Structures are given as C-alpha cells and as structure tokens.
Amino acid sequence: MHAYRSHTCADLNKSNVGDNVRLSGWVHRVRDHGGLLFIDLRDHYGITQVMADPDSPVFAEIEKVRSEWCIRIDGNVMARDESLINPKIPTGEVEVFIRDIEILGASDELPLQVFGDQEYPEETRLKYRYLDLRREKLQNNMKLRSDVVASMRKRMWDKGFREYQTPIITSSSPEGARDFLIPSRLHPGKFYALPQAPQQFKQLMMVAGYDKYFQIAPCFRDEDPRADRSPTDFYQLDLEMSFVEQQDVFDTIQPVIGGIFEEFGGGRKVDQEWEQISYKDAALWYGSDKPDLRNPIKMQVVSEHFAGSGFAIFAKVLEQEGTEVRAIPAPTGGSRKFCDRMNKFAQQEGLPGMGYIFWRNKTADAVAQELGISVKEANAKLKSGEIEGGMEAAGPLAKNIGPERTEAIRQQLNLGVGDAAFFLAGKPKAFEAVAGRARNAIGNELGLTDTNRFAFAWIVDFPIYEKDEETGKIDFEHNPFSMPQGGMKALEGDPLEVLGYQYDLSCNGYELVSGAIRNHRPEIMFKAFEIAGYGKDEVEKRFGGMVNAFKFGAPPHGGCAAGVDRIVMLLADEANIREVIMFPMNQRAEDLMMGAPNEPMNEQLRELHLRVIPQD
Numbered sequence: 001m002h003a004y005r006s007h008t009c010a011d012l013n014k015s016n017v018g019d020n021v022r023l024s025g026w027v028h029r030v031r032d033h034g035g036l037l038f039i040d041l042r043d044h045y046g047i048t049q050v051m052a053d054p055d056s057p058v059f060a061e062i063e064k065v066r067s068e069w070c071i072r073i074d075g076n077v078m079a080r081d082e083s084l085i086n087p088k089i090p091t092g093e094v095e096v097f098i099r100d101i102e103i104l105g106a107s108d109e110l111p112l113q114v115f116g117d118q119e120y121p122e123e124t125r126l127k128y129r130y131l132d133l134r135r136e137k138l139q140n141n142m143k144l145r146s147d148v149v150a151s152m153r154k155r156m157w158d159k160g161f162r163e164y165q166t167p168i169i170t171s172s173s174p175e176g177a178r179d180f181l182i183p184s185r186l187h188p189g190k191f192y193a194l195p196q197a198p199q200q201f202k203q204l205m206m207v208a209g210y211d212k213y214f215q216i217a218p219c220f221r222d223e224d225p226r227a228d229r230s231p232t233d234f235y236q237l238d239l240e241m242s243f244v245e246q247q248d249v250f251d252t253i254q255p256v257i258g259g260i261f262e263e264f265g266g267g268r269k270v271d272q273e274w275e276q277i278s279y280k281d282a283a284l285w286y287g288s289d290k291p292d293l294r295n296p297i298k299m300q301v302v303s304e305h306f307a308g309s310g311f312a313i314f315a316k317v318l319e320q321e322g323t324e325v326r327a328i329p330a331p332t333g334g335s336r337k338f339c340d341r342m343n344k345f346a347q348q349e350g351l352p353g354m355g356y357i358f359w360r361n362k363t364a365d366a367v368a369q370e371l372g373i374s375v376k377e378a379n380a381k382l383k384s385g386e387i388e389g390g391m392e393a394a395g396p397l398a399k400n401i402g403p404e405r406t407e408a409i410r411q412q413l414n415l416g417v418g419d420a421a422f423f424l425a426g427k428p429k430a431f432e433a434v435a436g437r438a439r440n441a442i443g444n445e446l447g448l449t450d451t452n453r454f455a456f457a458w459i460v461d462f463p464i465y466e467k468d469e470e471t472g473k474i475d476f477e478h479n480p481f482s483m484p485q486g487g488m489k490a491l492e493g494d495p496l497e498v499l500g501y502q503y504d505l506s507c508n509g510y511e512l513v514s515g516a517i518r519n520h521r522p523e524i525m526f527k528a529f530e531i532a533g534y535g536k537d538e539v540e541k542r543f544g545g546m547v548n549a550f551k552f553g554a555p556p557h558g559g560c561a562a563g564v565d566r567i568v569m570l571l572a573d574e575a576n577i578r579e580v581i582m583f584p585m586n587q588r589a590e591d592l593m594m595g596a597p598n599e600p601m602n603e604q605l606r607e608l609h610l611r612v613i614p615q616d
Helices: 059-063 122-127 136-158 199-207 246-264 279-286 312-317 336-348 364-371 375-384 396-413 428-445 522-531 536-549 564-571 602-607
Strands: 020-032 037-042 047-052 070-079 094-105 180-183 191-194 212-220 233-242 275-278 324-330 355-361 391-394 420-426 456-460 465-467 474-476 502-507 510-517 557-563
Touching (some): 020 047, 020 094, 037 059, 059 094, 136 233, 136 246, 199 212, 199 536, 199 557, 233 246, 233 564, 246 456, 246 502, 246 510, 275 279, 324 396, 324 428, 336 355, 336 428, 391 396, 420 428, 502 557, 510 564, 522 536, 557 564
Parallel strands (some): 047 094
Antiparallel strands (some): 020 037, 020 070, 037 047, 212 233, 233 557, 324 420, 355 420, 456 502, 465 474, 502 510, 510 557
16 A cells, blocks of 8 residues: 555545554644544545544554644444435545544644634734645645646647747836836846746747747736736746737737637626727726726716706816816716715725715605695695606705706716716726725625626727826836837827827736737837937837847737736636635735845855945
8 A cells, every 4th residue: 555545535435334544644633522522634636534443553643633733544334324424525434443543743722724714814824824725625726836837838729829938037027016126146237037927028039930829828027916917927928929819819818818708707798709899999888907807887977957057066177178077977876975975985995975866656755846846736746646756866966057957968978867977077097996985885885896707908099108297298107119000101290199009907806917019110119219209229228139030031920928826716706816826926026925125144245246235
C-alpha cells in the first residue's frame, strides 16, 4: 500500500464496503458521542467520516487529535446505517473504522477556524492565508480560477492562436499607472521595470510576422487598491492579431469570454447579443463606461423642460455653457419615502442632493378642488368609481415647473402612476459618476436589476484627446497608441472630435476587456503625440523600440486583454478580488504573511549602489 493513501477523501462509496484503506488529510472536526469518536477527514478532494471506539487499537492516540492536525489513518470501510447517511457528500454512505493512525503534522492553537463560515478580520486572514485557503469557499474559488484559465487556453488554441511568453523584466514605459522599478547591479544608477502589460512586446511580435498571439500574462502596476483591482500584480488573457479590424477582434474574443461564462456561470443567463455602445452614449445613459445592463434604467437629457422654468437653480445652471439637466427614471419608485432616501444617497456622495418628481393618483383634495365639490363628496365618488381621479405629479420640482413641463417630462421618460424621476444638473463630467452610482442604487433598491444574468456590452468610439479646463492644454484622454478613426485626416481637424479604434467590454458594471486597433503608422503616431505636446524626439526616446520597428513594414494589427482575476470574481459571485487570488496583498499593498515589502540588507544596497534616504 502507498505510504500515505490508497484513496482520496472523495473516493469511497458503498462498493468499497469491507475494503482496507489508507487515507491522509486534515482533521476537519472531531465529534465525541460518548465513547464513539467521529472525525471528518478532509483533503483537497472531499471529506470522509472516520470513526473509532474503545476497541480500536489506537483509541488513546485518536483522543489526542485536534482540528487541523494532518494525519494518516488505516481502517475498514463500513456502510452507515440508513438513518445516518449524509447525501450532501459523495462519501456519505460509508465511514471508515480506524485501525491505525499516524500524526503527520500536529497543529498549534488555530488563529482562525477552517470549519464553518466565521468571519475574521482581513489582517488575520491574510497573515495566515495558508489556513484561510483551506476553507471550502476559497478552495472552490481557486479550483474555479484554475479551471477558467485552462478553458481560456484551450479556447484560444482552438481558434488558431499560439501562446508565447514575453519578458518579465523590461524598460520603464508610461502606460497609465506607476511602474515597479528594479535597480540594475551591473549598470549602476539604471533601472529595469516590471511590465504593466505585454503591450509593446505583443505588437512587436506582429511586426515579426507571428499573426496570432495569446498569453495568460502577469502584469505589474503600482496602483492604489480597490475592491476589483489588485494593488501590485494581476493576470490577463492577452491577445493580438495581424491584418484585422475592430469587428474581427470582437468576433474572436466574444465566443471565448461568452463560453467561459456559460461553462462556469452556474446556470445564470449569459447574454448572446452584445450591444456596441459609444463612449458618449454610455456616459449619457448610464453615467459610466462600464455600465451594468442588468439594470434597465437609461438616463436622458431633459434640459429643455427646465430652461427658463420656475425652478431657478436649474434654470440658472443651464445659462452656463456646456451644462445640462439629466433625468434618472425610477419605475415603481413613486413614494416620497423612497425619493427622500435617494436624495440622501446623493448627499452622501457629495452632491447637494437630487431633485425629484413622483406620480401618484390624485388625492380627494385635488379632485374636490377641480370639480368644486367637498373633499368628503370627492372621496365618496372616487371610492364608488363614479369618477376616475387621474394622475398628479408631486414633489418640490413639480410645484416649481408647473403641470405642463412636468407632463412633458413624464411622457419623454414614459412613466406613469407609481413611478418617479430624479434630476441632476451641471457640467456632465462633474455629476456623471454620481448619477451612474445613483442609477445602480435605484435599480437595486427597486428590484429592477436582474441579478441572475451576465449582461455584456462593447463600449466603443473612445475620444483620444481631452482639454484641461484650467490650462486649455490638449492631452490624451485614452490610449495614445490607438489608431485614430480616419487616420491622418482625422488629426487635421478639432482634436476633441477625434475618436479612436479603442474598445472595452463591460459586464455587470465591471470592465472585463480593454483593447484597440493599434496605430502602426509612424507618421500618424508622431502627429498624434505632437497634438498632445510631445515632440518627435521625446516619442523616440520613450518608445524607440516600437517606433523603430514600425519603420520596417508593420502590418495593421489590434487586440485586447481580458482580466482573469475580475472574470473569476464575477463567476464566483465575490465582491472583492482578493477572494479569487491565492496570495493577495492587503489594502496597503503589504504581504502580511511573507512580510513584504521589507528593508533590504546593507550588503544588497551596496551591490546595487543605492542608499535609502530616511523620511522626515
């Protein structure tokens, strides 16, 4: 028999009754039933119940065993009594009577329990991550992650892509985040960098004629942490293709991502039709370039109904250039209580509040006033059905702008009795993000968001440039290496009108994929950077390797990268990306388990010709 096991803790069933077996694993929990000891023995594959009574030759040793001790047992497989069968586990029809035991690794008192669903502070969980990783939820998350990556690889190979590895140590290249720098021992005063992405290398592969590349690529960015972003490193499904247009990239990656969600989504609906929404429309309708389309609410511009109206705050705002009023429809949200709650939400987000209107059945007071009868008579007529009360708009805004404008708003937003609408005014960039969060909150609170669905959309037509409001300077708003739509001709007009062949894929409010058709023409690239104030010399200094390569017959090419961690986070239904990363950093980019970052030894600093300057 093998030194440690003849079976895993998920293998045994009724067909093994009478067999002598050997199992190894961790003590999940111990139960003492008055002289009968039961142990749930756990390994990576499952749980088997093992037991002993005083007749067991090693009963005294078994009594010493505690939770999370690593043990090996030998014993006989027995059928459980019918009343004691556990249908929740594959081994639930049997148990093993222990004949021999070996303690492979005893455990100290546990800083966190593996059995059960107790919550522990993040600091404890990350410091003792190896214990945290023994818990069932994280075991399932990590298996899911591994299976997703394997499926991605297979799907890409099936599409004719080959996997190539790009360098992990390279030169510093500004790509929107801070680099992790590595001092060179052989070249004092010079530094390497960990790649933020394989971007330049995969483009150079296209110049080298490799046509289709993919990689499950590690990427390194010194970023501030968020719930959906790791502060140090992450993995992406990275791909690039030659001789393609934007739609070719969509047609390639959509079945890969869609197939992953169908395979691992646990039966949740996966959208088959993926809309293509312009960046401009996404900002208008959803307040975000990564909209959650499970929520059906679409915001609309309603400025015309407030211009010159009795609501002075909005009317004055609209007199300023570049301002507008936007409405967030709220079907079924037509109660003052709900409207006040959403107004408070806006105040917590840093705005003075949100104006609102809600529509309700007319009150007896309103009917009495209209018909010139008493309130009592109006009430009786309404209850008897003799007259229909109709609908009225309520809320401070309705009173200020009057019934005509209010009715025009209702018709534009296609709302009715029991519905509401919220309003924000100003320069869109100042309130769009809050409006987007309010839209999400309204959809969730009113139960409009379909939580059993994965809803995808391509966000396209990103502007390449933006203008600094204070300095008037033109700079890149998005990826500077995207091919401008219209090529060189587009760069001869208004820079703020130039759109790029750049695209993101959003799913349920998260950006999953980002990519572009690349600017592979040196003359167009130099012109694009010149508009943003970067001379030819500076471009060649910063991106010399790529620019030089483009002078030697570069093919049109494009691609994208899909965030592996974020995809698994959505599939695992987790709100925090650290739940799907094996050994994550904490919020302050610290590894509490390994003690990183730590102070280098003096010898290391001398070798690297470095000196640490103490902070004041």
